[in-house]
Amino acid sequence: MTLQYIQDKEGKTTGVIIPIKEWQSLKEKYSELQEEVEPSTELMSWQKKILDERISDYFDDPENVGDFERTLDDIEKSL
Incomplete structure (x- = not known):
């Protein structure tokens, strides 16, 4: 898996970019990931x-x- 790391100005890792094909593969393998990323259409x-x-x-x-x-x-x- 080829990941890109996002760092702040102090060099602290603050995020990760996952290539879309690999993200889709992860979502298929781990169905609970799909639940986490589905945007909520419910109003607060x-x-x-x-x-x-x-x-x-x-x-x-x-x-x-x-x-x-x-x-x-x-x-x-x-x-």
């Missing part, structure tokens, strides 16, 4: 709460929304 409870509040605010007053392009322009001006 605090994220769900924020989204629920925003959706509720919108339905309570659908006219009270900002223009997307104008908002982007305002953000760019403030940078």
Whole structure:
């Protein structure tokens, strides 16, 4: 197996790069690896709460929304 090691500026190893073919082989051999790397599509409870509040605010007053392009322009001006 050909690995590449990632080091910080002090020379401490902080990560490893595994070639994709070897990673796929490891995932086939050790099925629990697949479970570890599958991204979670579940929202955290605090994220769900924020989204629920925003959706509720919108339905309570659908006219009270900002223009997307104008908002982007305002953000760019403030940078």
